[in-house]
Amino acid sequence: MRESNANEPTTGTDEREDSVGSRSATALRSDGGHPQEAIDAQGSRRGETLDARIFEHNAGDDQEGIPFVGAGPGDPGLLTVTGSKLLEDADLVVHAGSLVNSELLEEYCDHAELVNSVGKDLETLVPLMRDAYEDGRAVVRLHSGDPAIYGAALEQMDALEHEGVPTYFVPGVTSAFAASATLRTQLTLNEVSNHVAFTRPQGKTLTEADDHVSDFVGMGDVTTCLYLGTHAVSETMDRLLDDGHDPETPVAVIYHASWPDEDVIVGTIDTIGAQVEEAGYRASAVVVIGDAVTARGYERSYLYGDWANRGDSSEANDAETQADGD
Template structure:
């Protein structure tokens, strides 16, 4: 595949369960000679896919410049380098700035996607984000914090759509999240908070915008959690057209 010619690969490790890394991501780790991983987030069990004795670097305490320097050093030595990110690296992975630095150094790279925690959370609660006549839109967002959010993407504005929503990196401010969401969603809107989706200590809280704040505070959840919001958590929706015996499509003639 094309990414095999790149000396640096950004790899999505998945949400936590080491078996949820993709086959392509696993192969990249098996072939890597240097791995820089996000130690504060990536399950260390995933590193078992690496060959014994290779250079491993935990980026939790590193700056952007230090991380890129480690990647560049590996490339200069002719090594295959993997930059291992949690979930899918394209969602809150801060990879764009790393890729830009590599481009400035003339280093080519590839990206291998991973399973995001948002989808592991949906799997944990056994729900579908996109139900016919309930919601056909999923909003992935976060509350503004030390990292700002563009004004046009303010959570109160997004809540006006009443679409299915998954909120990253915000559970520590659950009170503010709830107060803001209630500017758009009815107070009885169902909410699920999934702590460490797919990990052995996964924990699920289910309530509404009226109850979830107290539940989260009582559980002491301050990080590593997805906040899922919307009627998809309660409603079943209508039957899909795709499998309706009356519906004709490219692969099947309906009965009507």
């Protein structure tokens, strides 16, 4: 496993067939490219017509191009089978730095060239991946968790697609699911939580007007999962208290969910801020708010109750489909 500089030249042996047809004619060919122009162009094209590949491929298909793989929450065992196979076959892996467990990189990428994406902008990353792919190398872009949730993946993919390089998603296990497993509970529970919200608190990226944490908590039957908010737990809880939410509402903070140094702090809206400050965590934790944290007061599911005794009829099968997950 060799960690390389993003500016180090790459080599390859096979010339890769261009599978995106006329899109290559509009590629922005330069050392750094123009990612914002590419993003704008791809966005306009997407607004006019759906990508044909949506109807040609399933999520687990082996596809042409650069896969954007979710590494999962941390534990190498929580990497998907598809993701592991792609990493084992990769020549170049561009990864999300310390957000990806080094044990995972050692287990699946010891043969590949590694590039840490932290601190590198699109003007560096896009031509790096493009050139390696066009040199015939198998390239994997490895994101932490699932790239579809706060992953900033689509802008990279749009920039690459505009340069004539096909891309696709490979899902991963997001940290909220690892947190649920650690807490030995479900995020949805009958009569407790009918909904799950993935959100983030206000800060440099999100304005006060766009912060809906209080709205979700106020709905009562929502399990609210806060990403990118470890540093602001106290401030977020203070706002919830100011908005009149029950100070005894359960809250859990799971630091490094599924990592060897995982830590779990369980408290309430009233207490969790001080608990997190005492622990000293400022990043890399997911915050779960709601009664699902303790599974307090949940009711038996319909799935294994009356509906289960209705026989193997079409109505019973329909009922099972409707009740699944309760």
